Amino acid sequence: MSSDRERLASACPTQHPPSTVQLAHGGGGRRMRQLIEGVFLPAFANPTLLARHDSAVVDVVPDVTSRGRVALTTDSYVVKPLFFPGGDIGRLAVFGTVNDLAMAGARPLHLTAAFILEEGLALAALRRIVESMRDAATEAGVAIVTGDTKVVDRGKGDGVFITTTGVGLVPPGVDIGPHRVQPGDAVLVSGDLGRHGIAVLSVREGLAFASPIESDCAALASCVAALLAAGVTLHCLRDLTRGGLAAALNEIAMDANVGVLLDEPAIPVSEPVRGACELLGLDPLHVACEGRMTLMVPAASVERALATLGSGAARIGQVVEAHPRVVVLKTGLGGSHTLDLLAGEQLPRIC
Numbered sequence: 001m002s003s004d005r006e007r008l009a010s011a012c013p014t015q016h017p018p019s020t021v022q023l024a025h026g027g028g029g030r031r032m033r034q035l036i037e038g039v040f041l042p043a044f045a046n047p048t049l050l051a052r053h054d055s056a057v058v059d060v061v062p063d064v065t066s067r068g069r070v071a072l073t074t075d076s077y078v079v080k081p082l083f084f085p086g087g088d089i090g091r092l093a094v095f096g097t098v099n100d101l102a103m104a105g106a107r108p109l110h111l112t113a114a115f116i117l118e119e120g121l122a123l124a125a126l127r128r129i130v131e132s133m134r135d136a137a138t139e140a141g142v143a144i145v146t147g148d149t150k151v152v153d154r155g156k157g158d159g160v161f162i163t164t165t166g167v168g169l170v171p172p173g174v175d176i177g178p179h180r181v182q183p184g185d186a187v188l189v190s191g192d193l194g195r196h197g198i199a200v201l202s203v204r205e206g207l208a209f210a211s212p213i214e215s216d217c218a219a220l221a222s223c224v225a226a227l228l229a230a231g232v233t234l235h236c237l238r239d240l241t242r243g244g245l246a247a248a249l250n251e252i253a254m255d256a257n258v259g260v261l262l263d264e265p266a267i268p269v270s271e272p273v274r275g276a277c278e279l280l281g282l283d284p285l286h287v288a289c290e291g292r293m294t295l296m297v298p299a300a301s302v303e304r305a306l307a308t309l310g311s312g313a314a315r316i317g318q319v320v321e322a323h324p325r326v327v328v329l330k331t332g333l334g335g336s337h338t339l340d341l342l343a344g345e346q347l348p349r350i351c
């Protein structure tokens with residue numbers, strides 16, 4: 001559609017529905033209603049959302065047998081590009097927040113979603129993102145119960161930014177966090193590292209690898225539920241997003257005032273990711289994942305945890321009393337060095 005026709009459509013909202021996001025879509029009028037009824041409501045349909053009230057009113061204790069504490073988390077997603085191998089911003093916006101709930105041992109229940117749309121974004125792209133969020137929410141067992149839409153002028157956004165807030169229920173007796181980490185705990189990872197960061201970077205930089213690298217973007221809640229059901233004692237969980245494994249372990253080491261000693265050869269990194277990292281001068285231990293976590297568990301729970309996590313998981317090190325607040329990497333050659341936090345971000349706009 002030409003820009004003249006777009007302007008006309010915007011001025012006369014009953015005719016020629018536009019194919020891109022218009023400022024009027026955020027204006028609170030008929031166009032906004034059309035956007036909500038044409039794109040968001042059909043995808044996210046559930047009784048709470050369809051009540052169309054100013055607030056979603058939900059049960060945080062979903063049935064009479066459930067008890068527990070409420071977990072709350074919020075996150076914004078600004079990944080560039082919006083679509084990448086193995087995922088898109090919508091999938092990320094659901095799984096990222098669901099995973100933060102899961103890291104507290106919570107069963108995710110409800111999500112809210114706020115969209116900041118840039119004028120000119122193709123409605124077909126928005127629809128694709130929203131449908132991807134619907135599918136991800138179904139996969140993760142959560143409902144998107146309320147939301148918000150704002151539109152900013154062309155050039156003042158990057159297509160779409162999404163903020164999701166999650167509510168979950170932590171079962172009685174479950175207490176997971178850095179305060180429980182202690183020397184002697186084993187350090188595990190749930191799978192191979194770095195695929196999300198490299199998948200996003202490959203599109204952004206126009207790189208083609210011999211074997212395409214797909215994002216590891218996935219929900220971790222069912223995995224955490226399975227670990228709890230198997231009777232695994234979980235001291236701490238952390239999803240490996242921005243800053244990768246190195247950031248997660250440094251944060252936990254500092255918050256728990258312990259040392260972490262890693263066995264580099266045991267850390268799973270796929271050959272394509274390792275190759276891409278070498279090519280790009282990146283360290284896979286700093287590259288973001290979106291469907292991987294690190295776990296700190298007592299030695300007695302290691303075998304059961306690894307069996308529940310499946311074949312991709314690995315024991316990569318242990319929590320130690322020596323060198324508190326420092327992560328040390330033992331290399332395959334018998335040497336060792338400190339694994340630091342980076343000063344900034346190795347790969348900006350990755351989630």
Ligand code: MG
Pocket residue numbers: 099100103238239241
């Ligand atoms: Mg997190």
